[in-house]
Amino acid sequence: MNLRFLGMKAFRTALTLWLVVTFVFVVLRTSGDPLVSLLPADSEPEVIAYYRTLWGLDRPLPVQYLRYMAAVFQGDFGISLRDTRPVIDLVTERVPATALLGLTALALALMVGVPLGILAAVRRNTLLDRLTMAFAVLGFAIPNFFLGILMILTFSLTLRWLPSSGTGTPWHLIMPACTLGLATAGALARFTRSSMLEVLRRPYMRTAQAKGVAPGGRILRHALPNAAIPVVTVLGFSLGGLIGGAIVTETVFAWPGVGRLLVSAVAARDLAVVQGLVLLIAATMVIANLVVDLLYGLLDPRIRVASVDA
Amino acid sequence: MRSFLGMALAVLTLALAPFGSALAQADTRPDLVIAVDNLWPTMEPVNGISTTGGRVHPSIYDTLLRRRFVGDPAGVEKEPMLATKVEQTAPTVWRVSLREGVTFHDGTTMTAEDVAFTLSSERLWGDRPMAPRGKTFARGFKRVEATGPLTVEIETTAPDPTVPDKLALMIAYVVPKAAYLRMGADQFGLRPIGTGPYRVVSFNSGDAIRLEAFDAYWGGRPPAKSLTFRIVPEFSARLAGLVSGEFDFIVLVPFDQRDVMRRYADVTLLDRQLENYPMFSFDTLPAPDGQPANPLVNADLRKAMVMAIDMDAITDALWGNATFTPSAPFNFPEYGPGYFDAARKGRYTRHDPAQARQLLQRSGYRGQELRWHIVRGFFPNYESAAEIMVEQWKQVGINVQMVVVENFDLAYRRPFHLLNMSMSSEFSGDPMRPLWIDWGPGSNRVAASHKTWVPTPKFLELGQAFEFENDPAKRKALYLQLVEEWETVTPAMYLWRTVVSYAHKKRYEWTSTSSEAMRFDAAHFKVAR
Numbered sequence: 001m002n003l004r005f006l007g008m009k010a011f012r013t014a015l016t017l018w019l020v021v022t023f024v025f026v027v028l029r030t031s032g033d034p035l036v037s038l039l040p041a042d043s044e045p046e047v048i049a050y051y052r053t054l055w056g057l058d059r060p061l062p063v064q065y066l067r068y069m070a071a072v073f074q075g076d077f078g079i080s081l082r083d084t085r086p087v088i089d090l091v092t093e094r095v096p097a098t099a100l101l102g103l104t105a106l107a108l109a110l111m112v113g114v115p116l117g118i119l120a121a122v123r124r125n126t127l128l129d130r131l132t133m134a135f136a137v138l139g140f141a142i143p144n145f146f147l148g149i150l151m152i153l154t155f156s157l158t159l160r161w162l163p164s165s166g167t168g169t170p171w172h173l174i175m176p177a178c179t180l181g182l183a184t185a186g187a188l189a190r191f192t193r194s195s196m197l198e199v200l201r202r203p204y205m206r207t208a209q210a211k212g213v214a215p216g217g218r219i220l221r222h223a224l225p226n227a228a229i230p231v232v233t234v235l236g237f238s239l240g241g242l243i244g245g246a247i248v249t250e251t252v253f254a255w256p257g258v259g260r261l262l263v264s265a266v267a268a269r270d271l272a273v274v275q276g277l278v279l280l281i282a283a284t285m286v287i288a289n290l291v292v293d294l295l296y297g298l299l300d301p302r303i304r305v306a307s308v309d310a
Numbered sequence: 311m312r313s314f315l316g317m318a319l320a321v322l323t324l325a326l327a328p329f330g331s332a333l334a335q336a337d338t339r340p341d342l343v344i345a346v347d348n349l350w351p352t353m354e355p356v357n358g359i360s361t362t363g364g365r366v367h368p369s370i371y372d373t374l375l376r377r378r379f380v381g382d383p384a385g386v387e388k389e390p391m392l393a394t395k396v397e398q399t400a401p402t403v404w405r406v407s408l409r410e411g412v413t414f415h416d417g418t419t420m421t422a423e424d425v426a427f428t429l430s431s432e433r434l435w436g437d438r439p440m441a442p443r444g445k446t447f448a449r450g451f452k453r454v455e456a457t458g459p460l461t462v463e464i465e466t467t468a469p470d471p472t473v474p475d476k477l478a479l480m481i482a483y484v485v486p487k488a489a490y491l492r493m494g495a496d497q498f499g500l501r502p503i504g505t506g507p508y509r510v511v512s513f514n515s516g517d518a519i520r521l522e523a524f525d526a527y528w529g530g531r532p533p534a535k536s537l538t539f540r541i542v543p544e545f546s547a548r549l550a551g552l553v554s555g556e557f558d559f560i561v562l563v564p565f566d567q568r569d570v571m572r573r574y575a576d577v578t579l580l581d582r583q584l585e586n587y588p589m590f591s592f593d594t595l596p597a598p599d600g601q602p603a604n605p606l607v608n609a610d611l612r613k614a615m616v617m618a619i620d621m622d623a624i625t626d627a628l629w630g631n632a633t634f635t636p637s638a639p640f641n642f643p644e645y646g647p648g649y650f651d652a653a654r655k656g657r658y659t660r661h662d663p664a665q666a667r668q669l670l671q672r673s674g675y676r677g678q679e680l681r682w683h684i685v686r687g688f689f690p691n692y693e694s695a696a697e698i699m700v701e702q703w704k705q706v707g708i709n710v711q712m713v714v715v716e717n718f719d720l721a722y723r724r725p726f727h728l729l730n731m732s733m734s735s736e737f738s739g740d741p742m743r744p745l746w747i748d749w750g751p752g753s754n755r756v757a758a759s760h761k762t763w764v765p766t767p768k769f770l771e772l773g774q775a776f777e778f779e780n781d782p783a784k785r786k787a788l789y790l791q792l793v794e795e796w797e798t799v800t801p802a803m804y805l806w807r808t809v810v811s812y813a814h815k816k817r818y819e820w821t822s823t824s825s826e827a828m829r830f831d832a833a834h835f836k837v838a839r
């Protein structure tokens with residue numbers, strides 16, 4: 001891997017994160033007074049003034065920004081105004097739950113979406129193809145919150161098979177992971193199918209067939225690796241979708257992850273927590289895209305060369 | 311052989327007797343799971359004053375006195391808790407005698423020093439208090455001192471008849487001084503220690519708080535083995551969990567879902583009126599220079615707006631018989647017969663469109679648009695009521711525009727003419743909070759950026775006299791005069807008394823309170839036979 005290529009990517013990553021942090025900082029500070037949300041509506045002005053001073057919100061905005069950035073560079077993301085605990089502690093407490101949910105949903109999406117896409121391409125224009133595409137469209141179209149509530153009403157309230165919310169056992173993971181993974185599975189199925197259809201028409205596939213390679217081998221060894229680039233792209237995008245979806249899914253299923261923390265922090269205008277979480281999500285997205293870019297290079301050396309030349 | 315077997319059996323029976331006894335005494339108390347919409351991040355009882363924190367506090371802590379809700383849904387009377395007696399020894403001095411033999415969850419014994427610290431300036435009302443939100447509730451305190459091992463003296467700046475009422479509030483949840491000072495308020499809020507019937511085992515503010523029975527509780531063995539308050543933000547999940555048996559209690563059943571709840575045979579639905587009244591305030595202040603004149607500076611227009619509304623009909627349409635509209639401002643049943651009079655009517659709180667039109671004509675109002683700032687979904691049914699009210703105002707010629715916004719910060723941004731808010735009637739056992747503290751000179755309705763009125767000199771004079779009046783008859787007379795002066799200005803209008811709905815498994819008997827507090831001690835909770 002070319003060092004110049006990596007250096008350029010790292011610079012762009014840092015620039016993106018700085019822009020995101022600055023944007024969020026300015027928007028949050030200028031969009032209203034956090035004390036109005038954090039303190040009861042009937043708090044006396046004296047109490048409000050006390051907290052404003054205590055939390056440094058009485059200082060000029062540039063001063064607050066410089067202090068915040070200086071702290072961030074030292075790994076200090078501030079103190080939650082609501083929890084009065086370091087943001088880093090609050091976030092790291094929640095990351096494992098979100099990671100478990102997100103990775104399970106991603107694995108589920110991969111296990112369902114890619115095979116379905118391959119099957120649909122290989123059995124093009126059959127009932128299986130049509131059913132697969134119907135599943136893909138449905139997966140895209142159903143909003144997370146609706147699917148989640150539907151699953152709760154079906155599997156918890158009516159059938160009483162699965163716990164309605166919370167964590168603790170693998171059973172608790174099933175409904176949130178299915179809710180979160182369905183849209184990604186649909187997207188993967190659709191992109192895998194179209195990418196496979198294109199590859200299956202290529203001359204080297206006919207050559208492999210002429211050489212007597214078995215159908216399974218042709219698909220897995222010759223077609224799938226060449227069809228992988230669009231699928232990897234979708235996976236990169238889907239990661240963002242999984243984080244965004246986690247905000248809704250975690251709320252519906254009372255899953256104690258970063259998504260729920262973000263919802264409660266935004267509702268309470270807990271500035272430090274919102275900033276910390278946005279930074280985490282942005283970093284996850286940027287790093288995911290970086291990994292996708294690097295994977296492109298690994299999957300197709302022509303892309304690596306073209307990037308460096310550019 | 312037979313006698314040998316008999317002897318062996320007898321020996322075996324004797325040997326196993328302790329185990330049998332232990333089995334017989336196995337803890338059969340239920341592990342209760344209460345699904346709540348959220349948890350406040352700190353369980354420090356003052357910094358954590360909130361609906362979501364207040365539900366948990368009574369299980370961890372005890373106050374010095376407590377409002378008695380068993381047998382009296384209004385909770386007018388107070389019962390001794392950690393204080394056995396509260397007596398006024400001088401006009402400004404109160405002596406509190408404490409219960410003996412009370413232990414904290416960490417095993418230390420409660421002393422007068424703990425109680426004095428709980429109410430101290432260092433913790434609540436000094437210049438840099440550890441729990442600054444206590445200032446509002448400890449107003450008027452001048453000295454709090456342990457005068458004996460189980461005696462505390464409270465001195466106030468002026469005679470204050472509401473001191474016993476304050477000792478039943480959240481500022482009087484007693485905390486252990488040494489542990490509190492060692493940990494600091496923030497850490498204490500994460501690992502709280504009280505004298506209550508349950509002690510905290512684990513607390514994750516994003517997930518759940520788990521408490522287990524504190525069997526050394528001074529009030530007797532708690533009726534549940536453990537309590538878990540678990541966050542379940544989505545109502546469907548709370549409902550499913552209750553029906554399927556994952557949860558024993560759920561909170562905040564939406565009003566339009568009550569019929570759904572009633573279909574489940576093993577679920578009890580419980581409506582509870584809280585001590586809170588949604589309302590709107592009129593902006594009675596002149597507009598700043600350069601902005602269009604505010605028509606609502608004219609009291610006749612405000613009174614016309616109140617009389618144009620058929621509030622009883624709206625409340626009935628939206629809530630059925632679950633709640634009511636007060637017949638007069640500050641005429642609240644929770645204050646008992648001393649202040650509440652069901653027959654009393656307000657001067658303007660009646661539906662009289664003809665009178666409203668006369669007042670409107672006198673006001674000189676010319677149909678200018680009046681903006682009503684409303685926070686979306688904050689008060690249940692508020693927007694629905696507002697839509698009806700806007701139509702009723704239109705019928706008498708008043709042009710009100712609803713402006714629904716996402717949060718209070720946006721609602722407070724001027725220009726607005728009407729502003730949604732609520733008024734708590736909980737605090738002091740009489741109308742001092744809603745009438746004087748919430749409308750007096752220190753209130754945010756007078757001093758904050760979104761202030762909406764300036765109290766009249768007569769209101770100020772009456773309010774100061776009311777605050778420090780000890781004689782019940784004179785105090786009531788001052789209350790009525792204060793209400794009359796408030797009505798003369800009419801700076802706001804009440805809608806209804808807030809209602810919340812709980813649901814729980816039918817096998818439990820539970821007494822709710824008129825605040826957010828959920829009590830699970832032996833007096834309030836038991837498993838039905």
